Amino acid sequence: MYKIRQIKYAASSTSVQVYRIENRKRVIVRHIGTARTADELNNLIVLANDFIKKISSQLFLFNEDQSNNIINIKKIEFLGVYYSFFYELIHKLIIAIGFDKLHNDFLLDLVVMRMLEPSSKLRSIALLEEYFGIRHRRQRYYESAPKWLNLKSKVEAIAVEFVQSHYAFDYSLVFYDVTTLYFESFEPDDLRKNGFSKDNKSQQPQILIGLMVSKEGFPISYDVFSGNTFEGHTFIPMIEGFIRKNNIETFTVVADAAMISTQNSAALNEKGVSYIVGARLGNISSDLLETIDNKLAREEGKAIRVKTVNGDLVCAFSPARYRKDKYEMEKQIEKAKYLIANPSKNKKLKFTKTSGQAIELNKKLIEKTNKLLGIKGYYTNLPESVASNQIIIERYHELYRIEQAFRISKSDLQARPIFHYKEEPIKLHILICFMALAISKHIELKTGSSIKSFIHECKKITDARLKNKITGREIKMRAASNPTILELTEKLNLLT
Template identity: 35%
Template sequence: MSTIVGVGLFVRKVRTASGATAVQIVSKERGVRRIVEHIGSAHTDDELAALLEVADTKIHAGQLAFDLNSLSPAKVSSIPEVAGSQSRVLWEVLDNAYRDLGFDQVGTETFKQLVLARIVEPTSKADTIRVLADLGVRSPSSLRTIWRTLNRSIAEDWRSQLAAAAFAHVTADGALSIVMYDVTTLYFEAENEDRLRKVGMSKERRVDPQILIGLLVDPTGFPLEVHAFAGNRGETTTLLPVLNGFRERHGRADVVVVADAGMLSAANLNALEEAGFDFIVGSRTGSAPRDLADHYDRVGNFFADGATVETTREMGTGQAKRTRRVVWHYSRARERRDNITLNKQIERAQDIAEGRRPPKKDRFVSLGTRPGVNWDAVEKAREYLGLKGYVTSISTEKLAGDKVMAAYHDLFKVEASFRMAKTDLKARPMFHHERDSIEAHLTIVFAALAVTRHLTETSGYSIKRIITALRPVRDVMIRIRGQHVMAETPLEGDAADIVAKLRESAGH
């Protein structure tokens, strides 16, 4: 065995493409550098310090006669070595939230891993194994195990069981009196339609096959149910089946439904009322001049900031005609925002009229032999800047106007949940081909969204900040003299605050 004496050895730190810091022992002889051993890659300052200590110990263990062939723990048992690391704190936070919701009673360990890994890093099912390994969590043994788990989630209807647990969580401290509903679209990069994926009206103006996703949440935005519908189905036709199913499952006869203006039609509201549901839906702002004609006759278009004006509107025709209560609210801040939007729309219309943009069906554009700006429509729009209307079946005696408005304003939490599902959780299953695969994917997303909303509500931090703060906090396993020592990274900053708030919420 040849021993090299007098070779210059030193420790080098190298930034890797993934953002980690690699620690290496490097030799230098006659100006030529050579990597003797790669010690490991660090994700945190504490892990880096441990790796540097290991490297330094290895170098000083053989100052006078350093054997390049014996740099291994098997031959130098007294030299400490990093045997691995794990994001224990993050995983415990996610696992505790999953258990708090009662989800641990549904499905399998592999299903839980798929849900929690998706919160940390949304990726393909195959790449989930890598995410779990990086977290230091024992992952499914193979991709086949994952597919079997997804198949079981459909065969045993785990989503219904998760929804039941979610409902129990929401109603643990009292009755649920308001639910909110909204619809979005998920598109697929597929050439051909099938029985579920259809080309339909797309909010993103795409012509790809899509599906409709209906999300039912409580007033805080916590998900109660998620449903998939064919992509060419009308949004309003999804509302009643979801609500009827919800009532059948939970026996709720006193639930108020809150939905956006897209759900507003005389026939749709009549159907809700006949089915025994009260409702609060947004009113299209263009109805303001007609609804508020008496107000305009008396005081013009002046409204005090924060004022509410109640009126009624005849909706429907013939025997289907109903008199509906409408609550209008004025806000100066909303008027400023509306005015900025209006001016931009006028600018686009002028660009079309003057040939700077191709003719389109933009607002305030008159398309004839020669495009122009419809100034009458502009002046009419100015009459209702700052106004927002709400149509409801609930009487004034039961719910005052400001309460109607407040209930509707919570609807943005449904939209926030949709944004979270489509960005942080990447709900769009672009490459799933079979309906069962799509439904299984949505089951995972539903559970992940529920865990996410629970964590954000109890900690006050967004899920992105939670992951960013806790993922780098890693426990480092040091192996020395045949023994394993776990070095825990102390919590600081956001990480410490998040954990403290979650423990306080849980009563620990």
Template identity: 30%
Template sequence: MWAKITKARGHKYLQIIHSYRDAQGVPRQKVLWNAGRIDNYNRKDLEKIGMKLLELSGSQCVDFNNLEGEAVVNWGYAIYKRLWEEFELEKIMNKIISKTKVQFSLNDSVFHMVIQHLLEPCSKLKTYEKQQDYLGIKEVELNSLYRSLDLLAENKEKIEEDIYFKNRNLFNMEIDVAYYDVTTFYFESVKQDSIKEFGYSKDCKFNQVQVVMGLFVDCEGRPIGYELFRGNIFDGKTLEKSLKILKERFKIRRVIIVADRGINSKNNLLKLKTLGYGYIVASRLKSMSKEIINEALEEKGYTEVSDEGFKYKVINYNNIINGEEHSERLIITYSEKRAKKDRADRNRLLQKTAKLLKYPSKIEASNKRGGKKYIKLTGNKKWELDRKAIETSERFDGYYAIQTSEMKVSPKEILQKHHGLWKIEESFRIMKSNLEVRPIFHWTEKRIRGHFVLCFLAFLLERELEFRLKNKGINASPNKIRDSLNSMKIVKLNHKGEQLYLKIPGDPLSNKILSAMKMASPKNVSK
């Protein structure tokens, strides 16, 4: 294609010519466009010529005078859509809906709620109203969102099992460790029912009803399964039912359960042994026998691990449960850093103790928690500082005990596995803050249970993305990941009735996420 100037009647004309060969190979020329007299061109004529040349070249032509903005929409959710597909969640949702007479798409409804929960948590009504915020997402009815929660609640266990068994390669199926912990989720209510109940709140919301969750995660922090309990159940009493997740539903026969001291009771440890599971649990050193305590605090026998004042000692002993002896090991650790923290914590309590001793009525009005633990009642019924309690506390500064059934696993590996407890603690923190399980905008038991299934699915996708980024050497917090995906925007434009899309550059992390997921970015401008 080329430009040709011709003369006629004393004037010059511009033509756009296309050269080609015909079927016989003979060179030919074809006039594509007559651009008019050159001497008559004004600015608009030149613009018209430029637009026509772009059009003839196959490039996209845009007249800015006819360009109208319509909306700014998110396309970063496509990252989670890829994971949704890899976990075969659409198949799982379609399988559920195929057994019902429901007409709407369960997959579209649940996917949209999960995406909204991951990128900007809000109520289901707000989720419905924000559908236009995502490029190309399929619209659903508001009632479909609520109805989907019922179906999720009814199929909770089936969803967990299908995810686990269909994606064995995504999980570490040579699984040797499962982390378990319990937390609470409170409601802005005092109304009790079959699941909401008053209890010990880990959010310090003692005047509101709550539910209790027991959660298992794998060694990478991805959720395996969970159980909900009434709000007044004690941590230690959740374990038996939760273990059925591993034994009966996931067919995991041999695993080491790692947990905090909340589940460390003789009854729970016996159940773990009976089911064939091992355990690594935090232990209450102060509750051990005098002989064990003396041996633990004895300087001899410790192995130095670092120059930072960390060391450990192994004590073999027999734990008597229901009259039977069970071989166990105590891994006693000492840390200078922990000792400083213990001293600082006690000094803060002693400051409160000093204030309480000035107002004895406050001591009698409550239990002996906090600063009250260092106060005692004398024979003449006066409160005074309990120096013996302070000395006892000082004796254990810096010490920590881990109790385990694993006799062949090295102490360093035991410590490493126990250190992984931060993963489940972080899991609960993410669920409560980043994913905002609370506030819960539902009041019936089925809708509450459905809401938690939704949170489970969202948490699974978030953790998997975080894990894949980590494997690529990209350490990004859930907050940074969410901000990055929300930065991936497209401006929807209308040009003479035709839809155009202008990509807004995302933040630096967005390109790394796309690279890690092996996904291409949209063109800067596209139809």
């Protein structure tokens, strides 16, 4: 039996000790401290009771649960902070989306770290312990990670199911685009190849990522292609795979101009897939150009529709686009004129051509470009009775939502550069980024706040880690929620 002893050395000084009786003698177990005020004395008694509770599991007559709220600063060591609030919040979102059905806590923890502080997988494992007190063995990662790639189809199915139930997704409109992710390496292989880089890293090997999102920008499917794959060659395989996995009869896909070709439009028509795809008017025939030039009125909001081998070509005029295109054309012409006046063997410009040994203005191209100023084109196989020209244009302009998804993945989640060198770790990295993107996009859609701002606010709610020097017990004290956090969690339908 442990007891508390108070010894008065002076009128304003009281020492508190914990002792026990052995062989009829008092044995001092721990000197708790010396108090000089009534408050200090009360705090020392609380610490003494806490110490006794730990070493003997002794039950007290009165409930002492509230005593843990009383801390003697002199007897406390600050160990650091945890960001457990953020972890708990994201875990609730993981459950809400359905990723917990993967039954893979290790993978999900890496997804959380990709959102909070993107880094290498081994660094993420270390940060999980540092930021949340969650321990995973590195060896377990090496043993388990290769098997995680089998979860890709299930992850995509969960994403589709969630966007159907929470955002009324019905396959009627899907947006598709590709991006490139480069590597901190100059050694290509079968997957990592040099190609056209959207990150201006053409000297470094890369991979190509195809991504599908809903009309809100929520990611629903992705695939990985070798870095030298032409963008248009990813289009049909992604569409076919998506249709096969989800048993879709018909739907409409919106994509940029790189995806259209006579072969692709024929394949889409054969599969009953409706499409709205950007048109590269610089490549159209002279006859089609003349038709557009003669029929399209150069007025705001005016549009025409012309039959082509790639489907109906909808062309629209915009005064704002006209001014921009005209400025760019005139700037290019001035550069061409300067090059003609100051020839350079190694330099070629858009509006120049070679005539024998001389460089001269390409007047034919200038005339063609001048006719297309302010005009944007869109290919579609949707009849005008189903989708008017204005609807086609509006749907295509919503393609910016997939650009937002790429921004989140590249900037906030730091999907690139990639530091892996083997195919399995590379594809696992993309799987983790896809899941983190889905959670991040849901947060942005529900809160109206960027994921960067959301994480910044969540990191304000920390758990201080305090060690009781008397008992050796670690105490955690969480900062109070602020109005911004309460508003964000309310929009996400989460309780803090």
